[in-house]
Amino acid sequence: MEIDIRTAEPAQRRLKPKDESKLVFGKTFSDHMFLMDYQVPKGWNNARIRPYQDLHFDPAAMVLHYGQGIFEGLKAYRCRDGRILLFRPEKNWQRFNRSARRMCMPEVDLDAQAKIFETLLRLDVDWIPHSVGSSLYIRPTMIATEPALGVRPAHQYLYFIITGPVAAYYAEGFNPIKIFVSDEFVRAVRGGVGEAKTMANYAASLYAAETAKKNGFTQVLWLDGIEKQYVEEVGTMNIFFRLDDELVTPPLTGSILPGVTRDSVIELARHWGLKVTERLISITEVIDSIRSGNMKEIFGTGTAAVISPVGELSYKNELFRIQDGSVGEWSQKFYDEIVAIQYGEKDDPFAWVRPVSIG
Incomplete structure (x- = not known):
């Protein structure tokens, strides 16, 4: 898989949080995102990384009417020695494909997912927090984008990944x-x-x-x-x-x-x-x-x-x-x-x- 990369210009860069202890789950997002298209019978194509941006699709996109949409959630962790680790990502990639099968959506090759993650994280590595307890949340998502009405599996899909630094999920912290x-x-x-x-x-x-x-x-x-x-x-x-x-x-x-x-x-x-x-x-x-x-x-x-x-x-x-x-x-x-x-x-x-x- 070839990934077309366009990095964010200085004006497109997003403001990084200065205090990691004040991170709120799901409120801050990194500079870049991954996108890839699917069409029947062409398959997956146009793999690309772009500056974080709005999505544009037709009001008749089938996800809006019939709910063909799936996602995953996993994290990247920064070790004290500078290494970046993912925790059991293969499990998430496999579960993503199980969800896709259940929703009559195309699967994404596991090796391709590994390459996509590595490429995206390499670009936004500075967004991965340094403190234990904080991490970079990764949200792969697939939605049906074919502009059509009628209850059936779509023929077009968009797969995209956004990331963002997070602290503890609950405001209570590790408390009951x-x-x-x-x-x-x-x-x-x-x-x-x-x-x-x-x-x-x-x-x-x-x-x-x-x-x-x-x-x-x-x-x-x-x-x-x-x-x-x-x-x-x-x-x-x-x-x-x-x-x-x-x-x-x-x-x-x-x-x-x-x-x-x-x-x-x-x-x-x-x-x-x-x-x-x-x-x-x-x-x-x-x-x-x-x-x-x-x-x-x-x-x-x-x-x-x-x-x-x-x-x-x-x-x-x-x-x-x-x-x-x-x-x-x-x-x-x-x-x-x-x-x-x-x-x-x-x-x-x-x-x-x-x-x-x-x-």
């Missing part, structure tokens, strides 16, 4: 969050597109999420879409429960996102000799375990926040505190280990990190 269990609204059902990282899943979550935030909660914990009894995932995270000395998480049954951090926690737990079970867990079991004291801790996992300890959970207008509401032992251990690997502070026995050549 409060989550609200929704037994009225559902995010996805089995057989639908819940396991794809598509825009529609997030749109479906907004109403309940806004209601929860107005009542002082950080996120919504979703139950299954049929019986509204079995725990599935949190709005931006997978969910884990420590029941005594067993780690339990809902299985990947098609209605929840197969998280990269989720998979990392499971691998780490087994590496440490902990008992890990992927099974259905009902909200009734969760509440009963909190009441009995068997629920030692609850935490969420995701690229943006890594690990999010849960201190309180609200269900049917009753608030339940998990133990004393503080950060749990395992939550802290998983967080410390994953972050240390991401920033090159510890050995990487799983070969999870991928160095980026910036020379």
